[in-house]
Amino acid sequence: MFFSAIGVASDRACIQSNGTFRSWLSVEDVLGCCPVCGNCYGGDPLKALVYWAKEGIVTGGRDGCRPYSIGIECGTPCSPATYPDAEYRRTCIKRCQNIYYKNKYEDDKYFGSIAYTMFPRRMSVDNSGKERIEIPSIIKHFNDSSTSPLTLDQIRMIIKKEIQLFGPTTLAFPVTEEFLHYESGIFHVYPEESFEKRIIYWHVVRIIGWGEDKKGHYWTAINSFGSQWGDNGIFHIDTTLLEKFGLEYETGLL
Numbered sequence: 326m327f328f329s330a331i332g333v334a335s336d337r338a339c340i341q342s343n344g345t346f347r348s349w350l351s352v353e354d355v356l357g358c359c360p361v362c363g364n365c366y367g368g369d370p371l372k373a374l375v376y377w378a379k380e381g382i383v384t385g386g387r388d389g390c391r392p393y394s395i396g397i398e399c400g401t402p403c404s405p406a407t408y409p410d411a412e413y414r415r416t417c418i419k420r421c422q423n424i425y426y427k428n429k430y431e432d433d434k435y436f437g438s439i440a441y442t443m444f445p446r447r448m449s450v451d452n453s454g455k456e457r458i459e460i461p462s463i464i465k466h467f468n469d470s471s472t473s474p475l476t477l478d479q480i481r482m483i484i485k486k487e488i489q490l491f492g493p494t495t496l497a498f499p500v501t502e503e504f505l506h507y508e509s510g511i512f513h514v515y516p517e518e519s520f521e522k523r524i525i526y527w528h529v530v531r532i533i534g535w536g537e538d539k540k541g542h543y544w545t546a547i548n549s550f551g552s553q554w555g556d557n558g559i560f561h562i563d564t565t566l567l568e569k570f571g572l573e574y575e576t577g578l579l
Contacts, residue, residue: 326363326369326370326373327355327363328352329496329530329547330370330373330529331349331350331351331352331385332349332493332547332549333370333493333531333576334437335350336493337437339492340491340492348384348385349389350382350383350385350435351386351389351391351393352385353392355377356415358419359376361450364415369448370495370497370575371440371446374440374575375460377435377436377440378577380434383430383433383434383435388423388425388426389426390428394415421433437578438577439461440576441577442461442573443463443464443483443576444464446459447460463487481564484574488533488534488535491578493533493576494574494576495529495530495531495532495575496530496532496573497529497575498528498530499520499521499526500524500525501524502523503515509555510561511540511561511562512560514563514566529549530547532545533545541565543563546560
């Protein structure tokens with residue numbers, strides 16, 4: 326989840342700075358310092374993007390202020406057996422951990438200007454879930470100014486335009502066992518009649534483009550399972566999942 330959300334923030338920061346910002350923002354910084362965002366077991370990409378806008382995130386990747394602490398030897402994807410130890414060791418360290426990095430922690434923070442979602446939703450901002458706020462929504466804006474609700478084709482076009490103008494967005498969707506073993510092609514729901522019973526968790530990826538074949542439309546996305554999964558970490562997913570399972574799309578601007 327965090328890799329995709331922070332990947333979206335990093336991509337958009339690069340695009341909106343006309344390429345002057347080329348670093349990865351730190352997943353480690355968000356995992357350690359945003360208590361409401363979630364952890365290795367799961368979280369909310371929108372909360373991570375709101376954190377980027379409100380608190381700022383330092384650089385990460387391999388050479389930034391706070392590099393990611395979990396190595397690739399954990400697997401693709403990492404086994405849940407590795408989570409307890411990783412969570413036990415995770416703390417909010419407000420200093421750069423890379424001894425060769427030139428900036429101080431506070432001087433290295435990058436801020437988004439706003440976090441927003443495609444579809445209307447409210448979000449809890451505390452651990453109890455009692456305090457909730459409404460997040461700006463692109464689809465709600467269009468529906469409020471229209472005499473009729475947007476069609477699925479119109480929604481798809483809005484998401485395409487969003488990606489074209491500003492860069493990638495996150496996509497949250499339900500995952501079944503067969504998705505973990507995806508190798509190529511377009512991922513479809515199969516068999517469709519028992520899909521909901523086979524869901525093992527909700528997953529978040531980063532949409533970078535789209536396409537169309539004889540069967541219909543698809544999104545092109547980057548997964549967080551590493552380059553050995555799928556087509557060098559990239560896959561295609563049927564957009565009709567949108568109408569059947571109510572997918573979530575969230576993003577933000579620098």
